Amino acid sequence: METLYSSMLSIVKLILSGDKALYEIILLSLKVSIAATTIGMLLGIPFGTLMGMYRFPGRQVVVIIIYTLMGLPPVLAGVIIYLLLSAKGPLGELQLLFTPTAMVTAQVLLVTPIITGLTMVAVRGKEKLYLETAVSMGASRLQAAWLVIREAKAGIMAAIVTAFGRAIAEVGAVMLVGGNIEHVTRVMTTSIILETRKGNFDLALSLGLVLLAISFMINGFLVAGVLKYLQRGEQY
Amino acid sequence: MKSIVRRKLPMTWALLISLLLVVTLSTAAYTAAAPKKPAIESEVTLATTTSTQDSGLLDVMIPAFEKKFKNKVKVKVVAVGTGQAIQLGKDSNADVLLVHARKSEDEFVAQGYGIKACDVMYNQFLLVGPKDDPAKAAAAKNAVEAFTKIAEAKAKFVSRGDDSGTHKKEKSIWDKSTIKPQGSWYISAGQGMGETLRMAEEMGAYTLVDEATFLTNKTNQVILFKGDKDLINPYGMIQVKSTRKKVAANELIWFFISPQGQKMIGDFGKNKFGKSIFVPDFKWRK
CATH class of the missing domain: 3.40.190.10 (Periplasmic binding protein-like II)
Incomplete structure (x- = not known):
């Protein structure tokens, strides 16, 4: 109880103090997670839409693989990227290990299956309703796909929010491939682990609550954005 | 002969009786005390x-x-x-x-x-680093000098940076050298010993490691300096x-x-x- 109370106090102090190190950490967390989610969207939304719209032999196997990868243990994603980027690994020449780029790469591996899988489900729900109508009205395949994506946007937005949540809260992979280096690759989750290890439980808890507050704000923006978009959609 | 035996007999008895007394008393004391001694927790x-x-x-x-x-x-x-x-x-x-x-x-x-x-x-702690030893730390006479050479060469050094015992030891050596380690060559990892050692290997950097972790981890890092009293753990x-x-x-x-x-x-x-x-x-x- 005492810890909880003192951490409430220290959060207020932390945020008001304008502590440079804290803002640096928050900013990097946001940068890495937003980059990973954006790349995940560019890969996952088209792929998920295709998976939702078309039937082909072996589709079920691909679906099972996507669902499995949605639960990919972060540490495993970290180890894979680590081995790829390690000095002796196949991509060692690039010298990307222990950089924010390595962290984004590992998170892309985690969030892309989530966006793909959830987009697929969202599109499948709308596809039957809209695809035939669109095609019968003379829409091209690309136009039809765009229409289905637009109709499935609430589900796709949920996919993006879930992916972003996974990225910003993730610790195992970014610790491994980022290295938690001060001023370089230290993010909120790895700081929380570090402060816990030091025995600074109240600081760790404060950082955790700041992380939650940021997630709340970001999700607020996203949800408000969706609502606005939906309303505008109705006017069309 | 006879008189000696007669004189000795009561003494033997007395000894025997007192011995018996001691044994019974101590046993009684022991059994009385035993329940008071609490059993070990699970x-x-x-x-x-x-x-x-x-x-x-x-x-x-x-x-x-x-x-x-x-x-x-x-x-x-x-x-x-x-x-x-x-x-x-x-x-x-x-x-x-x-x-x-x-x-x-x-x-x-x-x-x-x-x-x-x-x-x-x-x-003991060991100063380990890449084989080619760019800062020539191996030539140092003591731990403080080895650290100074690394700082002067701006050779990469990975610090635990987590307030652990090893990190505190490292800081105490920097304090003695009067160098304040900072800059891109000084990497504060904020992780455990095994992870820090692994990072140092990947980066071709120096680090301070306890001997137990060094011996139990697979690494290509080599020992460059050891044996100083500053490096006792x-x-x-x-x-x-x-x-x-x-x-x-x-x-x-x-x-x-x-x-x-x-x-x-x-x-x-x-x-x-x-x-x-x-x-x-x-x-x-x-």
Whole structure:
């Protein structure tokens, strides 16, 4: 109880103090997670839409693989990227290990299956309703796909929010491939682990609550954005 | 002859009777006292640093301790950073500490959180780095000079940066060198020893590592400097004052400092590494 109370106090102090190190950490967390989610969207939304719209032999196997990868243990994603980027690994020449780029790469591996899988489900729900109508009205395949994506946007937005949540809260992979280096690759989750290890439980808890507050704000923006978009959609 | 026997007989009787008395009395005293001696608790939590856990020492010591008490007691080992271990003690979430950060240990006892503090053993820190040794640290006469050479060459150095015992030791050497390590060459990892060693290897950087972790990890890093008195790493054991597992906590400390326990510590690693990793040096602290 005492810890909880003192951490409430220290959060207020932390945020008001304008502590440079804290803002640096928050900013990097946001940068890495937003980059990973954006790349995940560019890969996952088209792929998920295709998976939702078309039937082909072996589709079920691909679906099972996507669902499995949605639960990919972060540490495993970290180890894979680590081995790829390690000095002796196949991509060692690039010298990307222990950089924010390595962290984004590992998170892309985690969030892309989530966006793909959830987009697929969202599109499948709308596809039957809209695809035939669109095609019968003379829409091209690309136009039809765009229409289905637009109709499935609430589900796709949920996919993006879930992916972003996974990225910003993730610790195992970014610790491994980022290295938690001060001023370089230290993010909120790895700081929380570090402060816990030091025995600074109240600081760790404060950082955790700041992380939650940021997630709340970001999700607020996203949800408000969706609502606005939906309303505008109705006017069309 | 006869007279001597006669004279001696009562004495023999007297001796026998008194002996019997002593035996019965002490047995009575013992049986009377026995129920008062509390039985050992079924578990006890040992908070320790990752280095003792990772070295495998506890895999030898703990089962031997549990066996001594016919497995009636179970030792739960929580291997964390020294800072966290001490906090676990302060919050009464651990019963015994086995850590290596003398200053924090002394504070812990001085603030009334711990009792029965003692030195248990020590090992040494090594300065390791890439084979080509760009800062020529191997030529240094002492640890402070080796660190200075690294800083002057701006050669990469990975620090634990986590307030652990090893990190505190590293900081104390920088303090002696009067260098304030900062800049892109000084990398504060904020991670455990194994991870830090691995990062140093990947980056071709120097780092300070305890011998146990160095020997038990696969690494291509080479030892560049060792043997300085600044690089001694003493481990202490403390009973948490507020523990509810008083008997087990007490027995665990006594096991580590007993001749048997000290010998086991000294012998540990001889089979696997051809040398012992920890040197037993039990001493009560004043």
